[in-house]
Structure formats: C-alpha cells, structure tokens
Amino acid sequence: MIVNSSNIRQLGDRLQGQLFQPEAEGYDDARKVFNAMIDRRPALIVRCADVTDVIAAVHFARETELPIAVRGGGHSVVGSAVCDEGLVIDLSGMKDVSVDPDKRTARAEGGTTWGDFDRATQRYGLATTGGIVPSTGIGGLTLGGGIGRLNRKYGLACDNLLSADVVTADGTLVTASADENEDLFWGLRGGGGNFGIVTSFEYQLHPVGPVLGGEIIFPLDQARTALRFYRDWSTDAPDELRADATLASTPDGPGLAIEVCYCGAIDAGEKVLLPLRKLGSPMLDTIDCVPYETVQNLLTDIFPPGMHHYWKSSFVREFSDDAIDTIVDFFTAAVPPPLAVITFEHLGGVIGRIGEQDTAFSHRQAQHSLLVLRTWQDPEKSEANIAWGRQCYGIAEPFLESGVYVNYLGDEGEARVRAAYGANYERLVALKNKYDPANVFRFHQNIKPA
Ligand SMILES: Cc1cc2nc3c(=O)[nH]c(=O)nc-3n(C[C@H](O)[C@H](O)[C@H](O)COP(=O)(O)OP(=O)(O)OC[C@H]3O[C@@H](n4cnc5c(N)ncnc54)[C@H](O)[C@@H]3O)c2cc1C
Incomplete structure (x- = not known):
C-alpha cells in the first residue's frame, strides 16, 4: 500500500497524539534533534500520546513500507531519531514517571528525559544511574548501556532495568524482564534500539543524596x-x-x-x-x-x-x-x-x-x-x-x-558498529533474526539480521 492522503487521514483519526506532515505547522520543530548537524525530512512524524499510538504507527509503517525511526530524547549524535522520507515514531509526548517508594522502583514512559526522571525520583530521595545532561532521553541511553554519575556504585542504567514494555516489529506489545521474554530483555540492555520500541521502562532505584x-x-x-x-x-x-x-x-x-x-x-x-x-x-x-x-x-x-x-x-x-x-x-x-x-x-x-x-x-x-x-x-x-x-x-x-x-559512536562504518557490540555481536544477530528479521528498526547503529 502506498502512502496517500486518505490513509494518512485514517491514521490521524486513530491517533490520540499528533501527526506532522511536511509544510504543516510544527513539522520543522518536530524534525529537529539535539545535534544541529542533522537536517532530515521525514515523510511523517507521529508524536505518540500512548502505547496504542505506537502500535498504530508501527502497523501503518509496515503496511506502507515506510522506514521507521524512533525518537526518545533526540540526543543521538548521529541523529538516528529522524530519517529522510520515513516515519518518525516520536515518544516525546510520553513522559509519565511513577515512583513506588516502598519497592524503590520507578516506571517511566519511553520519551522521558533524565531531567524528568531525576525530578520525580528525587522527591523520594531516590535515583538510579542516568545521563549527566538532563535533556538526554532515558530511551536511547538505557538501551545502549547508560553511563552516569552513579555508574560505579550502582552499575549502568541498563543494569538497573527491571522490565520493559516493548512494541515489537509486528506491532505486538510484550513485556521483557528476567522472567518474561528473557532473551529480549538481555538484548535491550546494550543492544540499542534494534529490537522494538520501549514504551515504558521499569528501574531499580537507590537512596541517593545529598x-x-x-x-x-x-x-x-x-x-x-x-x-x-x-x-x-x-x-x-x-x-x-x-x-x-x-x-x-x-x-x-x-x-x-x-x-x-x-x-x-x-x-x-x-x-x-x-x-x-x-x-x-x-x-x-x-x-x-x-x-x-x-x-x-x-x-x-x-x-x-x-x-x-x-x-x-x-x-x-x-x-x-x-x-x-x-x-x-x-x-x-x-x-x-x-x-x-x-x-x-x-x-x-x-x-x-x-x-x-x-x-x-x-x-x-x-x-x-x-x-x-x-x-x-x-x-x-x-x-x-x-x-x-x-x-x-x-x-x-x-x-x-x-x-x-x-x-x-558516530557514523563510522560497519566495523565500528561491530566493535561497539563487541563479544556479544553474534548473539545479538540471532536475537535480531527472531524479533526483527525484516530489519524494521535499523537506524540506530544497526545489527543486521542474517
Ligand atoms: C549532551 C549529551 C549528553 C550525553 N550524556 C550521556 C551520558 O551521560 N551517558 C550516556 O551513556 N550517554 C550520554 N549521551 C549519549 C546518549 O546516550 C545517546 O545520545 C542516546 O542515544 C540518547 O538517547 P535519546 O533517547 O535522547 O536519543 P534518541 O536520539 O531519541 O534515540 C537514539 C536511538 O535510540 C533508540 N531509542 C530511543 N528511545 C527509544 C525507545 N523508547 N524505544 C526504542 N528505541 C529507542 C532509537 O533507535 C533511536 O534512534 C549523551 C548525549 C548527548 C548529546
């Protein structure tokens, strides 16, 4: 199916969030990312309000064969949050953070930034390892590993991940944790945005501060x-x-x-x-x-x-x-x-x-x-x-x-991508074969399916 004004309208009618097309008001702001070197023009940007928007956007992109880029905080230096002529699934409208002070856990939506996260958790004197600049997204940072000021005491951001709700390449919502979809949970902790769209992250918190x-x-x-x-x-x-x-x-x-x-x-x-x-x-x-x-x-x-x-x-x-x-x-x-x-x-x-x-x-x-x-x-x-x-x-x-x-990692070629995933590269390829054989999620330092 090709993209046309009729199916774009149908997509817009289904969404709780916003849809930006080229020339529309807000489009230029919506395609900007942190690094001003990046100037890409997506065909559509869906600023999701909730999980159902993410699922609808994935189905639309699959049906119309539009490439998908996923935006968390938009900080990736290579600008993988946006793509030319594809569909950007923008999570910046999904920033709810809820804290359970008794269990010392927090659940944060996929578009949350570390500034949002620290604000919510510090109200209870709690924190977890996160980025050292507040505007950075929890999404890309956690999925790549996540170094930060608490990393020597509490490990990486990904080491504090307890579970993740993920929309996979076929538009299914699954949970990944130590007890459910364990292989996916392993891959999300360092394998980047290659396996799905994380709509919510659950973290272990620790008493921190002053x-x-x-x-x-x-x-x-x-x-x-x-x-x-x-x-x-x-x-x-x-x-x-x-x-x-x-x-x-x-x-x-x-x-x-x-x-x-x-x-x-x-x-x-x-x-x-x-x-x-x-x-x-x-x-x-x-x-x-x-x-x-x-x-x-x-x-x-x-x-x-x-x-x-x-x-x-x-x-x-x-x-x-x-x-x-x-x-x-x-x-x-x-x-x-x-x-x-x-x-x-x-x-x-x-x-x-x-x-x-x-x-x-x-x-x-x-x-x-x-x-x-x-x-x-x-x-x-x-x-x-x-x-x-x-x-x-x-x-x-x-x-x-x-x-x-x-x-x-910048735009530095295939060998450096392999060097980034290091000793775990082959296992990540096997996981990619299982969860995203068509390489739907390919803009973030891509692990290509075999
Ligand atoms: C100023 C600055 C400070 C930084 N500080 C740190 C730091 O302290 N520690 C550190 O480890 N790194 C740091 N980084 C690097 C940072 O980890 C990466 O840039 C990371 O990609 C940022 O995540 P994001 O969600 O903001 O990025 P985005 O550009 O939005 O996302 C990058 C990629 O991650 C994937 N992604 C993002 N969110 C999701 C999601 N919810 N579900 C699925 N895939 C998703 C997508 O594939 C996307 O293309 C910093 C970067 C900058 C520019």
Whole structure:
C-alpha cells in the first residue's frame, strides 16, 4: 500500500497524539534533534500520546513500507531519531514517571528525559544511574548501556532495568524482564534500539543524596601532574566516587577540570576527596555537599540544544605517562576555543563486576573511556572543527581499545558498529533474526539480521 492522503487521514483519526506532515505547522520543530548537524525530512512524524499510538504507527509503517525511526530524547549524535522520507515514531509526548517508594522502583514512559526522571525520583530521595545532561532521553541511553554519575556504585542504567514494555516489529506489545521474554530483555540492555520500541521502562532505584559534587579546575601548566594524579586516584577510588577529568577551555582559562560526584556518606567522601583538594593550585574549587539534582545539572548550560556536534570515543587501554603527555601536549600546542574537550570518564566499580555476557553491553572491564567532543554554532566552521576532532582522536588512538560505547559512536562504518557490540555481536544477530528479521528498526547503529 502506498502512502496517500486518505490513509494518512485514517491514521490521524486513530491517533490520540499528533501527526506532522511536511509544510504543516510544527513539522520543522518536530524534525529537529539535539545535534544541529542533522537536517532530515521525514515523510511523517507521529508524536505518540500512548502505547496504542505506537502500535498504530508501527502497523501503518509496515503496511506502507515506510522506514521507521524512533525518537526518545533526540540526543543521538548521529541523529538516528529522524530519517529522510520515513516515519518518525516520536515518544516525546510520553513522559509519565511513577515512583513506588516502598519497592524503590520507578516506571517511566519511553520519551522521558533524565531531567524528568531525576525530578520525580528525587522527591523520594531516590535515583538510579542516568545521563549527566538532563535533556538526554532515558530511551536511547538505557538501551545502549547508560553511563552516569552513579555508574560505579550502582552499575549502568541498563543494569538497573527491571522490565520493559516493548512494541515489537509486528506491532505486538510484550513485556521483557528476567522472567518474561528473557532473551529480549538481555538484548535491550546494550543492544540499542534494534529490537522494538520501549514504551515504558521499569528501574531499580537507590537512596541517593545529598552528594559531594562539583569541580576543581587546574590551570593548563598543572594539567600533566593533575591528570597523573587523577589516573591513580580514580583507579583506586571507592565505588561511591565517580570523577571525570576534562581538558577544556573554561571561562577561567584553559585547564584540566576534574568533576566529582560522591554518593556515599559525606564524611567518608570528604576524606576520599581530600588528596584531590590538596593538589596543586587550582583556579576553581566548587565541591560542596549538594542535592543530587544540583550535580546532575552541572552541565545543563554547557549543552544547549541546537549546537553542531562532533564526537569520537573509545575505552582507554593504556593510561600511561606517555599517553598523558601525548594528549596534554596536543591540547596545549594549540588550545582550541570552547567547547572542544577531551574527557576521561570514570567507569569500573560495579560495572566491571557484571559478566560480559550477562547483558548485551559487553565492555565491562574498562576503567575509563575517552571522549573527544567538539561543539560549535556556526555551520561554516564545521569542516575545521571536525578536522580538529579527528586529529585529536588520531593522537589518542594508540592508547585506546578498539571497542567503543555504542551511544558515543558516530557514523563510522560497519566495523565500528561491530566493535561497539563487541563479544556479544553474534548473539545479538540471532536475537535480531527472531524479533526483527525484516530489519524494521535499523537506524540506530544497526545489527543486521542474517
Ligand atoms: C549532551 C549529551 C549528553 C550525553 N550524556 C550521556 C551520558 O551521560 N551517558 C550516556 O551513556 N550517554 C550520554 N549521551 C549519549 C546518549 O546516550 C545517546 O545520545 C542516546 O542515544 C540518547 O538517547 P535519546 O533517547 O535522547 O536519543 P534518541 O536520539 O531519541 O534515540 C537514539 C536511538 O535510540 C533508540 N531509542 C530511543 N528511545 C527509544 C525507545 N523508547 N524505544 C526504542 N528505541 C529507542 C532509537 O533507535 C533511536 O534512534 C549523551 C548525549 C548527548 C548529546
């Protein structure tokens, strides 16, 4: 069946939510995603109000052979939330979060952002591992693994997933959990958006907050020493601490920022942080005892929507003095303007105590990941900024693993997609054969059916 005005009208009549077509009011806003590099024109956008809308949209797309893109928070750097000439199933109208404080669980709809989620759960003093920028969607982040400030104490976001309601490629609503559709549940925890549309996620929560959080910034001439200290201190740290180290141009000048979140007892955390706070002569120290949501908002202003983004990342294999010197030398030789950063993210802890095959996310042994990130406003600067990002990553690459976190992966070709799913790739292909043999869900770092 081809798409025509009559069947589009019928679809519109069935929906509780909204339908956007090209030229209609709201269409241009509805097709925008977080990364301004992405400019795609879908044939239709269905902003779903509930599960029945999701099912209706999947059936319509299958009948009309329109490709489907699924939008959660719209943060994917490759822009997989939108596609040209296809149907976007937009979950941003589905953001209900309900918390059970006795069981310490939360159920959140597929379009919820981490800002919505933290707000709802922190009312009860609870939280789970989630993204470090509040506008990021729980959907893409959890399905790819989900690193965040609590990841060393409580594991990845996907490690806290208890169950998911999923609309599969044939439009059926199923539940996946440790007791039901266990194979699908395994694949949803790291296999990305390849297996279906998750209309609601149920998470385990934990008592969190207040925390010790904030950042210390060292001037660039102390970056080498501070980064060596960071490597040793963060590697030996208790699970309660997550600390990221970032070479960046800050409003106070270029330097190394170490951002911390300690989610355990405050007096114990003060002792853990003392060696950092006694180090060198920092330009700034904002670490304090604050609500968890305050720390979760530290980067909100730094990442507004509508900027151009280039990201390239991998896990750190060799965090040697040589690696530190090479990376600091590169950054110091030609300090880039804001916002160009090289960040070491702190992994390990509980993440590494879960087996590589227990969930689809397999990169469990890394202690740190490295992310080269450049954002800018002026499209004329795209070529130069991407070139800087590539050059920077090339300098760091000899010290990195071949594996990559799927949610930080750009449009980097088939081999890198395989590297992202790592040791679990073949099992994921088998799961794809079972749940989506026609590859209906193919825009998010695709696992192709055999
Ligand atoms: C500013 C910024 C900060 C970030 N911070 C972090 C971080 O702290 N930790 C981290 O791990 N990652 C982080 N990321 C990366 C992030 O995990 C990915 O960009 C992820 O895809 C975001 O999810 P989303 O729902 O917002 O994305 P979208 O672009 O909406 O979705 C990406 C893909 O995920 C799938 N998807 C999304 N929702 C659903 C759903 N409900 N059901 C089925 N499939 C779905 C779809 O295939 C979709 O194409 C960040 C990204 C940005 C831009």
